[in-house]
Amino acid sequence: xxxxxxxxxxxxxxxxxxxxxxxxxxxxxxxxxxxxxxxxxxxxxxxxxxxxxxxxxxxxxxxxxxxxxxxxxxxxxxxxxxxxxxxxxxxxxxxxxxxxxxxxxxxxxxxxxxxxxxxxxxxxxxxxxxxxxxxxxxxxxxxxxxxxxxxxxxxxxxxxxxxxxxxxxxxxxxxxxxxxxxxxxxxxxxxxxxxxxxxxxxxxxxxxxxxxxxxxxxxxxx
Amino acid sequence: xxxxxxxxxxxxxxxxxxxxxxxxxxxxxxxxxxxxxxxxxxxxxxxxxxxxxxxxxxxxxxxxxxxxxxxxxxxxxxxxxxxxxxxxxxxxxxxxxxxxxxxxxxxxxxxxxxxxxxxxxxxxxxxxxxxxxxxxxxxxxxxxxxxxxxxxxxxxxxxxxxxxxxxxxxxxxxxxxxxxxxxxxxxxxxxxxxxxxxxxxxxxxxxxxxxxxxxxxxxxxxxxxxxxxxxxxxxxxxxxxxxxxxxxxxxxxxxxxxxxxxxxxxxxxxxxxxxxxxxxxxxxxxxxxxxxxxxxxxxxxxxxxxxxxxxxxxxxxxxxxxxxxxxxxxxxxxxxxxxxxxxxxxxxxxxxxxxxxxxxxxxxxxxxxxxxxxxxxxxxxxxxxxxxxxxxxxxxxxxx
Amino acid sequence: xxxxxxxxxxxxxxxxxxxxxxxxxxxxxxxxxxxxxxxxxxxxxxxxxxxxxxxxxxxxxxxxxxxxxxxxxxxxxxxxxxxxxxxxxxxxxxxxxxxxxxxxxxxxxxxxxxxxxxxxxxxxxxxxxxxxxxxxxxxxxxxxxxxxxxxxxxxxxxxxxxxxxxxxxxxxxxxxxxxxxxxxxxxxxxxxxxxxxxxxxxxxxxxxxxxxxxxxxxxxxxxxxxxxxxxxxxxxxx
Numbered sequence: 001x002x003x004x005x006x007x008x009x010x011x012x013x014x015x016x017x018x019x020x021x022x023x024x025x026x027x028x029x030x031x032x033x034x035x036x037x038x039x040x041x042x043x044x045x046x047x048x049x050x051x052x053x054x055x056x057x058x059x060x061x062x063x064x065x066x067x068x069x070x071x072x073x074x075x076x077x078x079x080x081x082x083x084x085x086x087x088x089x090x091x092x093x094x095x096x097x098x099x100x101x102x103x104x105x106x107x108x109x110x111x112x113x114x115x116x117x118x119x120x121x122x123x124x125x126x127x128x129x130x131x132x133x134x135x136x137x138x139x140x141x142x143x144x145x146x147x148x149x150x151x152x153x154x155x156x157x158x159x160x161x162x163x164x165x166x167x168x169x170x171x172x173x174x175x176x177x178x179x180x181x182x183x184x185x186x187x188x189x190x191x192x193x194x195x196x197x198x199x200x201x202x203x204x205x206x207x208x209x210x211x212x213x214x215x216x217x218x219x220x221x222x
Numbered sequence: 223x224x225x226x227x228x229x230x231x232x233x234x235x236x237x238x239x240x241x242x243x244x245x246x247x248x249x250x251x252x253x254x255x256x257x258x259x260x261x262x263x264x265x266x267x268x269x270x271x272x273x274x275x276x277x278x279x280x281x282x283x284x285x286x287x288x289x290x291x292x293x294x295x296x297x298x299x300x301x302x303x304x305x306x307x308x309x310x311x312x313x314x315x316x317x318x319x320x321x322x323x324x325x326x327x328x329x330x331x332x333x334x335x336x337x338x339x340x341x342x343x344x345x346x347x348x349x350x351x352x353x354x355x356x357x358x359x360x361x362x363x364x365x366x367x368x369x370x371x372x373x374x375x376x377x378x379x380x381x382x383x384x385x386x387x388x389x390x391x392x393x394x395x396x397x398x399x400x401x402x403x404x405x406x407x408x409x410x411x412x413x414x415x416x417x418x419x420x421x422x423x424x425x426x427x428x429x430x431x432x433x434x435x436x437x438x439x440x441x442x443x444x445x446x447x448x449x450x451x452x453x454x455x456x457x458x459x460x461x462x463x464x465x466x467x468x469x470x471x472x473x474x475x476x477x478x479x480x481x482x483x484x485x486x487x488x489x490x491x492x493x494x495x496x497x498x499x500x501x502x503x504x505x506x507x508x509x510x511x512x513x514x515x516x517x518x519x520x521x522x523x524x525x526x527x528x529x530x531x532x533x534x535x536x537x538x539x540x541x542x543x544x545x546x547x548x549x550x551x552x553x554x555x556x557x558x559x560x561x562x563x564x565x566x567x568x569x570x571x572x573x574x575x576x577x578x579x580x581x582x583x584x585x586x587x588x589x590x591x592x593x594x595x596x597x598x599x600x601x602x603x604x605x606x607x608x609x610x611x612x613x614x615x616x617x618x619x620x621x622x
Numbered sequence: 623x624x625x626x627x628x629x630x631x632x633x634x635x636x637x638x639x640x641x642x643x644x645x646x647x648x649x650x651x652x653x654x655x656x657x658x659x660x661x662x663x664x665x666x667x668x669x670x671x672x673x674x675x676x677x678x679x680x681x682x683x684x685x686x687x688x689x690x691x692x693x694x695x696x697x698x699x700x701x702x703x704x705x706x707x708x709x710x711x712x713x714x715x716x717x718x719x720x721x722x723x724x725x726x727x728x729x730x731x732x733x734x735x736x737x738x739x740x741x742x743x744x745x746x747x748x749x750x751x752x753x754x755x756x757x758x759x760x761x762x763x764x765x766x767x768x769x770x771x772x773x774x775x776x777x778x779x780x781x782x783x784x785x786x787x788x789x790x791x792x793x794x795x796x797x798x799x800x801x802x803x804x805x806x807x808x809x810x811x812x813x814x815x816x817x818x819x820x821x822x823x824x825x826x827x828x829x830x831x832x833x834x835x836x837x838x839x840x841x842x843x844x845x846x847x848x849x850x851x852x853x854x855x856x857x858x859x860x
Binding site: 002003006067068070071072073074075076077079080082083084155158159162163166173176177179180185188189191192193195196199200202203 | 766785
Binding site: 116118119121122123124125126127128129132137140141143215216217218 | 287289309310311312313314318320321322323324325326327328329330337338341370371372383386396
């Protein structure tokens with residue numbers, strides 16, 4: 001008996017493909033939670049990161065937020081929110097967003113700061129307004145780095161959303177947690193495989209987005 | 223671009239386009255970058271701001287397009303205070319070129335050049351057509367249009383920078399050490415190119431450099447600034463070289479300003495020897511007839527009249543002149559359009575001590591000895607030409 | 623406040639005992655990761671073609687959620703501390719390899735040339751020139767690996783209470799004692815901040831030759847190759 005055997009058994013069992021605990025349903029839940037958290041975190045993190053990066057202010061505060069964000073244990077925060085707020089989407093979204101904002105915020109800030117100053121100087125000297133400089137010059141040049149920050153956040157969300165099954169949330173983590181309780185190792189390994197595939201798919205999506213959205217002029221070497 | 227059109231049609235010769243009235247820049251911490259600077263920047267000419275680092279030359283330039291706001295005095299552009307119009311309108315009416323070009327890495331070359339026309343509301347295809355036209359003007363191959371900046375050499379990038387600044391045909395061009403980051407050979411090419419473009423377009427160019435040679439080569443007028451942002455001297459280059467205002471300027475000009483000054487005297491007055499020149503297929507009689515008393519050599523040319531090299535009359539035999547056995551003729555100077563400096567250089571570098579004068583097509587018009595050039599230099603100095611006269615000469619095409 | 627440190631007996635440890643356990647489970651893998659990363663990074667520096675595939679591999683490995691990693695190992699190593707520590711060592715490894723490669727590559731070529739010209743052999747040059755100059759980058763990687771590792775140990779609770787301070791979370795849940803969860807989160811975060819601070823101090827001690835100005839700047843490689851460095855520096859907790 002090895003892991004591959006369990007994987008094979010899990011996926012060939014027809015029962016795992018339908019119903020509320022079927023793979024399509026769990027996958028949809030996982031994507032839904034992850035997307036919602038990512039969008040919320042991006043809505044908070046991107047504008048602040050873009051503006052602070054553009055004006056070059058608040059770098060120290062952001063460094064502090066980044067350190068705090070890294071030090072906070074995601075799993076602990078998740079369980080704490082569950083105990084304090086009870087079952088539901090909100091107590092799960094709070095830690096997911098709290099954990100995803102710092103990488104987006106800090107990377108966006110750093111990305112904007114890394115734009116070659118003469119490029120911005122030239123843009124200003126040619127008579128571009130500040131919003132035009134931000135959106136048409138700095139943002140496209142900083143895009144590869146900004147996307148990598150979003151990717152980090154997304155990976156972290158997918159990962160933490162898995163653990164959220166412990167606090168009774170749906171998603172692919174259900175198989176792992178339930179399997180562990182039921183001593184059903186086939187289910188555990190099947191769930192783990194799905195989660196890994198989901199993480200890799202997230203990487204692939206970001207790779208594809210970077211491929212299409214980033215100008216070839218700034219993509220080189222990446 | 224109605225306003226730029228009217229500038230271009232107003233072909234006043236050397237009026238004042240930009241007037242700076244005791245312009246001052248004082249930073250909040252009390253440092254004074256520019257101190258009561260007054261300058262009149264003439265229309266359709268290159269004005270160079272030069273000085274050691276910390277002299278406020280870049281700050282001065284950046285105050286013209288309000289990248290730096292003045293803290294005292296005023297700047298008038300064509301009679302109107304630059305603070306009267308919206309800042310971005312002002313900047314779009316001035317080309318801006320900086321060191322390392324500052325190209326947009328995410329845009330192709332053609333889109334980089336089309337930036338300002340697009341900002342002014344031109345359609346995409348019209349802006350691109352204009353960009354293509356400018357690429358040709360600055361000497362960039364059309365095949366580079368779809369490339370990205372990182373695919374170009376430093377010199378090419380700088381050409382794109384100049385093209386981008388010229389795209390909307392602005393009357394004014396601000397250039398901040400544009401050629402400082404490229405190697406000397408490329409820099410010389412870019413400088414020559416700028417002079418050529420300026421000849422064609424007649425912009426009002428304000429050019430910042432720390433390189434006095436560049437200032438003298440490019441400037442119609444040169445403003446030497448000293449540390450602390452004060453004007454040390456404002457004069458045409460020839461006057462700068464002949465009459466430095468003080469020790470600071472003299473020191474800044476360096477040790478060989480006498481030689482450099484020769485750049486401003488035309489070679490047109492040199493008396494050429496036309497006889498000691500023979501074509502490569504000459505007969506013995508022709509060689510004998512051309513041999514000139516007091517001239518130990520004969521210059522051999524090809525059948526088109528272009529110089530091949532020097533030979534001694536005795537060694538030259540009819541019909542079988544071997545170009546490989548001639549002495550090198552050094553760099554010929556273009557008679558009339560190049561300066562005494564070029565003539566002297568040609569003579570000094572030739573093993574015979576004689577310089578070769580050619581016309582615009584490279585055909586030999588005569589030869590001249592070091593001695594004759596030396597006499598011309600002495601008389602040029604003796605005539606005590608004023609800077610204004612030299613200025614007129616440079617206008618008629620005497621370029622260093 | 624008493625109840626805050628009143629650890630249920632089923633955890634079989636005092637608060638300080640849990641901290642000791644937590645640090646051991648978090649830091650040993652980082653150490654193991656460092657020991658494995660040094661030769662791997664050197665290979666990548668030596669054979670440049672090896673680095674791009676290595677980067678892709680580290681990015682992929684780093685994306686695998688910790689819980690998935692843990693449970694797959696159960697079949698081999700059981701519900702033990704080792705099952706928690708192996709993935710943490712792998713995460714540390716994949717953070718450290720790019721950090722070390724970038725650090726070693728950031729050594730100016732003229733410095734290397736000077737060392738070679740003075741007669742340094744390759745090994746001596748690596749140990750006495752390249753490695754010391756790469757210290758800031760290596761420590762930056764160590765900080766990310768350490769903080770991330772400390773945070774991730776808690777997830778070990780899910781596989782048979784192997785989460786040290788994370789085990790408090792389970793008890794907080796079943797005994798309805800939120801203060802235990804607060805204890806777990808705060809203690810873990812404080813440990814992470816302290817470990818991070820210790821590493822910053824270590825760097826200051828190891829690099830007295832750096833000027834204050836350059837200390838604050840990131841190595842140039844980070845800006846030149848954003849894709850390589852950012853995942854390593856940003857996905858800390860998962």
